[in-house]
Amino acid sequence: MFSFAFITDPQIGLNSPNGLHAADSDRGRMDRAVDFINGAGIDLVFFGGDHIDVIDSEEQRDLFLAGAARLNVPWYGVPGNHDQHPVSLEHEATPKGFLLNHKGSFFIGVNACALRGDLGPEPQAAEWGNLRAAIGAVPAEATHRFVIMHWPLFILHPDEEDSVYNMGMSTRHELAQFFRESGITCVFSGHRHQDIDIVWQGVRLIMSIGTSAWHHYPEEASFKLVTVFDGGFSVRRVSAEAPPADQHE
Numbered sequence: 001m002f003s004f005a006f007i008t009d010p011q012i013g014l015n016s017p018n019g020l021h022a023a024d025s026d027r028g029r030m031d032r033a034v035d036f037i038n039g040a041g042i043d044l045v046f047f048g049g050d051h052i053d054v055i056d057s058e059e060q061r062d063l064f065l066a067g068a069a070r071l072n073v074p075w076y077g078v079p080g081n082h083d084q085h086p087v088s089l090e091h092e093a094t095p096k097g098f099l100l101n102h103k104g105s106f107f108i109g110v111n112a113c114a115l116r117g118d119l120g121p122e123p124q125a126a127e128w129g130n131l132r133a134a135i136g137a138v139p140a141e142a143t144h145r146f147v148i149m150h151w152p153l154f155i156l157h158p159d160e161e162d163s164v165y166n167m168g169m170s171t172r173h174e175l176a177q178f179f180r181e182s183g184i185t186c187v188f189s190g191h192r193h194q195d196i197d198i199v200w201q202g203v204r205l206i207m208s209i210g211t212s213a214w215h216h217y218p219e220e221a222s223f224k225l226v227t228v229f230d231g232g233f234s235v236r237r238v239s240a241e242a243p244p245a246d247q248h249e
């Protein structure tokens, strides 16, 4: 048994009305998430993309990396649509994709921007190749296969129209079939800034609002804490908001 954290859309700079270093900033919420994780016996952390808001901001990039560097456990990340510029990807700890085995559970990180076709047909085909190779390398006896990707397959139902929030119709169906056939345990996504939990074709699809801001209706900025055990896993939400003044320790 072990636990990992999934933090998506820290999006440093999006929701910092009193400056990038204020307590109510994106970095402030990320710091609270990191503080919790450092004291919670968590083995590793995954960032789900949109680590910064302005795609070529070195200041935001450095703030994110400095915040992640406060973690006392290993961390990995996948790019979101705000992370495509090389300035956001040059750090070795934010690869475009990854495959790792932690205590017999496998984690596959995907560049969903490429998979979605946003970077053109060749990167899309290449990312499909990366995804198939990564999942193909997972031993058949593995019991947990987690996919980390910024974009969700869809938001509410699999027949919804293509939008900036979902995967295109053909890609989402192709992915769902591939994930089902590959025995994927759960796909963790962000991008939409909403907590949404879906099961489609037997595959669990979990979106997290992330630590920056809600977009669609008021929700608490938060991240996910996942505990993996024999035969299953549990997911709960941890707030990244500042507690009310009278609850400060």
Ligand SMILES: [Fe+2]
Binding pocket: 050, 080, 081, 082, 150, 190, 191, 192
């Ligand atoms: Fe996004």
